[in-house]
Amino acid sequence: MIGKYGGRQGVSIGEGCERLGVIEHEIGHALGLWHEQSRPDAGEYIEVEKDFILPSYTSDFQMRSINLIPLKIEGLEKLTYKFFKGTNEINTLGIPYDYGSVMHYGSTAFSADGMSKTLLTRDPNYQYTIGQRERLSFYDIQVINKAYCEDAKCGAVLTLKDEWRTISSPNYEEDGYIENQMCSWILKAPKKQRIEIEFLEEFSFLCATTCVDYVELKLSKDQRNTGPRFCCYHKPEKSLISEGHQVAVIFRSQIGQDIGFKLQARATMKMVELKKQIIKTTTQKPTTIAGHNILSSWGQWSECSRPCGGCGIKSRVRICETAECE
Numbered sequence: 603m604i605g606k607y608g609g610r611q612g613v614s615i616g617e618g619c620e621r622l623g624v625i626e627h628e629i630g631h632a633l634g635l636w637h638e639q640s641r642p643d644a645g646e647y648i649e650v651e652k653d654f655i656l657p658s659y660t661s662d663f664q665m666r667s668i669n670l671i672p673l674k675i676e677g678l679e680k681l682t683y684k685f686f687k688g689t690n691e692i693n694t695l696g697i698p699y700d701y702g703s704v705m706h707y708g709s710t711a712f713s714a715d716g717m718s719k720t721l722l723t724r725d726p727n728y729q730y731t732i733g734q735r736e737r738l739s740f741y742d743i744q745v746i747n748k749a750y751c752e753d754a755k756c757g758a759v760l761t762l763k764d765e766w767r768t769i770s771s772p773n774y775e776e777d778g779y780i781e782n783q784m785c786s787w788i789l790k791a792p793k794k795q796r797i798e799i800e801f802l803e804e805f806s807f808l809c810a811t812t813c814v815d816y817v818e819l820k821l822s823k824d825q826r827n828t829g830p831r832f833c834c835y836h837k838p839e840k841s842l843i844s845e846g847h848q849v850a851v852i853f854r855s856q857i858g859q860d861i862g863f864k865l866q867a868r869a870t871m872k873m874v875e876l877k878k879q880i881i882k883t884t885t886q887k888p889t890t891i892a893g894h895n896i897l898s899s900w901g902q903w904s905e906c907s908r909p910c911g912g913c914g915i916k917s918r919v920r921i922c923e924t925a926e927c928e
């Protein structure tokens with residue numbers, strides 16, 4: 603980790619550098635990121651033209667070691683790496699080299715004459731890609747997430763076949779989710795197949811008339827549109843079938859802490875039920891009788907919303923048989 607000394611840390615942004623990508627680059631250092639071209643595997647992607655670099659900046663172009671050192675094997679195009687017990691300067695966290703990283707220098711960075719290239723990309727198509735300062739790249743964001751938010755441990759891209767695969771919200775088996783979490787899963791079935799989803803076991807999110815903490819299923823072919831969101835104890839009882847071969851599952855918690863969800867999914871040839879139906883909760887209005895505050899006897903208790911041992915909700919109903927009841 604570079605630049606991270608613990609505690610509060612200032613970031614200096616020079617005049618004329620107040621651009622999002624430049625600020626992200628500097629904050630990147632404060633969070634521990636090295637320059638992309640300092641990665642131990644940089645030699646596979648770039649060549650440093652040392653002769654053109656302003657002398658005091660050569661260290662910015664130095665490749666740093668992790669516990670690996672490059673080892674060139676004769677006849678092999680690619681460099682391979684050998685285990686080396688040494689300084690632990692860079693950990694790439696398994697993220698690949700990214701020419702589009704906001705941490706990458708541009709072609710003529712710190713060039714002595716301002717024109718000569720100090721960095722050459724091994725794939726010449728990337729020569730004018732390096733050095734962008736528009737915004738963080740996908741992998742810039744992912745490496746920070748991996749370094750600091752790994753404990754969220756949620757979300758994935760899953761390729762489904764005939765066997766059921768299960769996914770659940772964070773900490774489902776233990777204390778459940780906490781506020782302000784978000785995870786997304788992309789479920790993919792082979793083309794021309796669809797995806798079947800079934801909710802399992804306990805299901806509980808903060809209860810609200812519009813879900814605030816929820817699980818959303820994008821079941822339609824149009825993955826841009828909002829899918830149905832489920833919260834409270836409103837667990838879909840029947841299995842759900844997607845319209846296309848892809849489903850996005852989004853878990854979101856804003857303010858609550860609760861159990862969350864667990865579901866299983868698999869690829870299927872079953873068809874979507876196209877029939878649309880409106881579920882009405884009908885309360886039969888009884889014919890009222892004269893008098894005040896006359897209530898019917900209580901109806902049957904509903905089933906508990908949670909299985910045995912859990913703290914759930916049971917309800918029963920009685921009817922006001924007069925015009926009004928208090």
Ligand SMILES: [Zn+2]
Pocket residue numbers: 627631637
């Ligand atoms: Zn820098």
